Amino acid sequence: MEQYNFAARTRAIKRSFIREILKVTDEPDVISFAGGLPNPRLFPVAEFASAAAKVLSTEGERVLQYSTTEGFAPLREHIAKRYRERKGLAVRASDILITNGSQQGLDLLGKIFLDPGDRVLLERPAYLGAIQAFSLYEPEFRSVRLEEDGPDLRSLAEELRPGGQEPKLFYAVPNFQNPSGISYSREKRAAVAALLTESKAVTVEDDPYGEIRFLGEDLPMLSGSLGGRAVLLGSYSKIVAPGIRLGWICAPEAIMERLVTAKQGSDLHSNYFSQWVLYQYLCDNDLETHIARIRSAYGAQRDAMVRMLELHCPPEVTWTQPEGGMFLWLTLPRQLDAMELFERAIKERVAFVPGAPFYVDGGGSTTLRLNFSNSDLGRIETGIVRLSKAIGELLAKSPLLVPGATLPR
């Protein structure tokens, strides 16, 4: 018998599987492609030291005091201005709420939108953090299969069909998705937006990786054509550093009002000291140059991983070709199980995340996620050799050679 009488919503959640995996992979001789960490060598450590010294000496006490729930006004304007200038979106500072990473944006959106049983439409596979955040509001999850260029439009149309139970939220990561690395093509963006315009669903466009594009052309935001029916989540975690936990929600006024109230009840406001330090860093350094460095480093790491897979991985295995971001998605032949491979891979001292937890419908057993942003080229080479060896051994044990689809249903 349970000692405490917890809320019903806690029955829906389990501790993150990835979190548990990361414990196993912590040993120093394991090459881990499991975590979703940015490369710390690119963090602006010295620049942060200067920025912190400057704000404390020039602004003093005020940067350590309580502040407004919405966030530090100049930082909000900085974010809005970049949307205007780089994306052509008509965003004002008042449309921006500073959050504790974009993960908190997901929680706040769940809080203001979801009653138990409400539908949330996800991509398949979907970002695990979103599944976790929304789960606590007890929705019914549905999912639309990702093809190589974005959602399967027929299923999307079916899920959004008026008259059926329409989803309240459609959660999408159109750029270099976590976990799959897939991006929506220009055509798919237009087609998806057209379907969403007809629907009552609010689109949550999560874009933590959008600026880390190392191949192909920049594409328009999904939200750009959805007017007041979309909110946009952004983050400094991948373009500056995640330890400061600063992200944002960009939302229309009526949604923003509820978000601010929810944020106020949740934690009053985001870390004000870090907002000041970050803003000072942004004033004193060229963010675009910094992002270009990240792009170039991750591009080289991604290329190394793909090249090594091509050289060493058994031909029955397929993978996505991400044009940006931090992840690559592998699909094993149908007779293999990624959990079983994980056990074997750990023996070879290499780790990844099995794909099943990214599926809300029980699928994905032959899939796995590889992170390339947090390993240097040498470790990527050694790690993929080890992983390929583990796959080869498992295949030799279960030799039924049926190639898997790139993204199985």
Add this chain to the structure above:
Amino acid sequence: MEQYNFAARTRAIKRSFIREILKVTDEPDVISFAGGLPNPRLFPVAEFASAAAKVLSTEGERVLQYSTTEGFAPLREHIAKRYRERKGLAVRASDILITNGSQQGLDLLGKIFLDPGDRVLLERPAYLGAIQAFSLYEPEFRSVRLEEDGPDLRSLAEELRPGGQEPKLFYAVPNFQNPSGISYSREKRAAVAALLTESKAVTVEDDPYGEIRFLGEDLPMLSGSLGGRAVLLGSYSKIVAPGIRLGWICAPEAIMERLVTAKQGSDLHSNYFSQWVLYQYLCDNDLETHIARIRSAYGAQRDAMVRMLELHCPPEVTWTQPEGGMFLWLTLPRQLDAMELFERAIKERVAFVPGAPFYVDGGGSTTLRLNFSNSDLGRIETGIVRLSKAIGELLAKSPLLVPGATLPR
């Protein structure tokens, strides 16, 4: 018609009344006793600058990376050690979860414990931030009147009576409560703990002010005698600085497990950079000496406020005599209304928070909260003269001289 289909829980919440009031009182010639801000002159600005420089130069990239949900281990041990040494509580580092201020602790507790309609037992008046945080989980609020030495034991016994609908949570601020300034006496603590031991309710002991005692003897924590039926909330906001948004929950293992999962879904983890800077500050400085300075400053400010009230305030007005913390609670004669006084006081360029929002049962119209921590002695003197004038004028208009009780039902 509403443009968006928000969750039912959002109907229960309104934007903080205090927040709205603070906008009015922002003008520089208004002396404000309204906010709940600590005195920024006591913030360790130079010490933070040294600490930030040190962690960035010696620890580098790792302080800007993602981290564990539970928080920075040495900081958790620092908190646990102080409980052991100063309070005699058997707390281990693993019992501590680092949160974004103790406000997030309230949100996480609501999240894991409250289903719609569950009872939450509050003090009357109660901390507004707790009312806001819990409201989003749609509980039924009940409240127990605070007497000068703690809760009215007869009502508390009645609310906890087995067989009735017992509360899931009892939320208490036993030291220098916000808003009333009241503390539970030693005897009341024992009596309250005895009643709670018989109950299924989990006690949430919120103690942000406990260390800011400038009069009387230190008293035992309520949680100390409740074993696994209590959680304890703490905060660095009042003893170091609030802008870094760092607080903690101390909870038994089975509750901690749920809290960690809820925290992970809410924002992954608290600001890691600030945790490092704070910990470095705690290593390089004597926190007890720093707290002693705060105590002494706030004690002088409280004395000045009480002295000025005694000198200038009409005799029909009564107030609490806080032995610590940041607030003092005024009760007006029955024929006056604190909202009406607020309008008049603003004309005199002095502000406070009317008491009604601290009551979940619609009472409190003759009460108001004064903050003494964020005004120096000169402003306290001028402000209380202005406030007393406004009260005197309102009394002259409505001269029915019925003295109010210190804390009306």
